[in-house]
Amino acid sequence: MIDLRSDTVTRPTAEMREAMANAEVGDDVWGDDPTVAAFEAEVADRVGKSAGLFLPSGTQSNLVALMTHCHRGEEFIAGRFSHIFRDEGGGAAALGGIVAQPVDHEPDGTLALATLTDSIKGDDIHHARTRLLALENTFRGRVIPLAYQKSATTLAHDHGLSTHLDGARLFNAAVATGSSIEALGQGFDSVSLCFSKGLGAPAGSVLVGEEGFIARARRWRKTLGGGMRQVGILAAGCQHALSHHVDRLAVDHAHAQRLAEGLAEIDEIEVQGCYTNMVFLALPASHCPVLSEALESRGILMKAAPRTRLVTHLDVTGDDIRYVVQAMKEYFRQPVH
Structure with missing residues (x-):
């Protein structure tokens, strides 16, 4: 996951x-x-x-x-x-x-x-x-x-x-x-x-x-x-x-920045901030329960809420960031949730 x-x-x-x-x-x-x-x-x-x-x-x-x-x-x-x-x-x-x-x-x-x-x-x-x-x-x-x-x-x-x-x-x-x-x-x-x-x-x-x-x-x-x-x-x-593991925290910060940039391309998501290894999002409240379940079915764990925090760390790779952004884009492309 x-x-x-x-x-x-x-x-x-x-x-x-x-x-x-x-x-x-x-x-x-x-x-x-x-x-x-x-x-x-x-x-x-x-x-x-x-x-x-x-x-x-x-x-x-x-x-x-x-x-x-x-x-x-x-x-x-x-x-x-x-x-x-x-x-x-x-x-x-x-x-x-x-x-x-x-x-x-x-x-x-x-x-x-x-x-x-x-x-x-x-x-x-x-x-x-x-x-x-x-x-x-x-x-x-x-x-x-x-x-x-x-x-x-x-x-x-x-x-x-x-x-x-x-x-x-x-x-x-x-x-x-x-x-x-x-x-x-x-x-x-x-x-x-x-x-x-x-x-x-x-x-x-x-x-x-x-x-x-x-x-x-x-x-x-x-x-x-x-x-x-x-x-x-x-x-x-x-x-x-x-x-x-101290110096490599810079990798987590870079991953958070790339995650924020990728999610900012989705109209339904407002990226409210990206600080060190944390990304803060505003998500449509109606999507939150379904979004969490949809992403978990694809191997992604996040606690979707109207104001959501995503955190990068040493178990998250660059490929993982790309996968998460793509999964979110595909979710919001669906006509019905």
């Missing part, structure tokens, strides 16, 4: 599986897994931080960061459509007792500096005290500009806030801009990086920050059930992705 639902559907390559099978392991809760320790250290070094913490998922990594930065009853600011606010099961509130202050996004995905300033609450006992600003890069495939990043993190620090970056697809941003991961992590007290999306590992994220922060985060990881034993098997897959 050609699966365009998300880049989370990627499968480990044969070379990655071999690296995982040959990984040297130990009990990571005891700090005895050498593969995990080496991987955490390398990721932290790349981001310019002192320490790293391996976690099973990006959601848990973000939650551990929130619980390390904020006490119960305190508040973090995030975009209304950010993953950390909208798509992580309300974990901050349910498990951390942390209040979320969502704010609207600007058209480019950023959060207006004036809005951030107005959203910050001080020591008034009537309010939850604001402790953290959480940003996301990429956001729905869009790269957050470095200049904005510097301004937003400086504003937060000037108001006594900590800063966290959900960098689930930060490597996509690095490849798209030619910037280093370290540059994209500047100004943030913590950064979460995911290896199970475009980089193709089966599981694993790393939270990085200064040593004291990561020491506290390690305790919260244990509390949340994220302490794993011979997890070097997973870390080896992530290490292989870090070593071999």
Whole structure:
């Protein structure tokens, strides 16, 4: 199947599986897994931080960061459509007792500096005290500009806030801009990086920050059930992705661009944007249920909706892109659906 639902559907390559099978392991809760320790250290070094913490998922990594930065009853600011606010099961509130202050996004995905300033609450006992600003890069495939990043993190620090970056697809941003991961992590007290999306590992994220922060985060990881034993098997897959799959993200970006260009030739489809490895479409609502079924019958998986996201990744080839465009064209040529 050609699966365009998300880049989370990627499968480990044969070379990655071999690296995982040959990984040297130990009990990571005891700090005895050498593969995990080496991987955490390398990721932290790349981001310019002192320490790293391996976690099973990006959601848990973000939650551990929130619980390390904020006490119960305190508040973090995030975009209304950010993953950390909208798509992580309300974990901050349910498990951390942390209040979320969502704010609207600007058209480019950023959060207006004036809005951030107005959203910050001080020591008034009537309010939850604001402790953290959480940003996301990429956001729905869009790269957050470095200049904005510097301004937003400086504003937060000037108001006594900590800063966290959900960098689930930060490597996509690095490849798209030619910037280093370290540059994209500047100004943030913590950064979460995911290896199970475009980089193709089966599981694993790393939270990085200064040593004291990561020491506290390690305790919260244990509390949340994220302490794993011979997890070097997973870390080896992530290490292989870090070593071999970063530069090739440019291929995914090129495939997304070709997909957008091909679908733009279909009158019934409005291509609303193409950012890094994501293509956003407006589809006729009446077609959506039938379209999904028709494409699946031809070996294509997508979640057709009036506003649809298609995501390219390492399991999608150039031939697959051409096939998908042709299949969509043939579908809309039919007189009756």
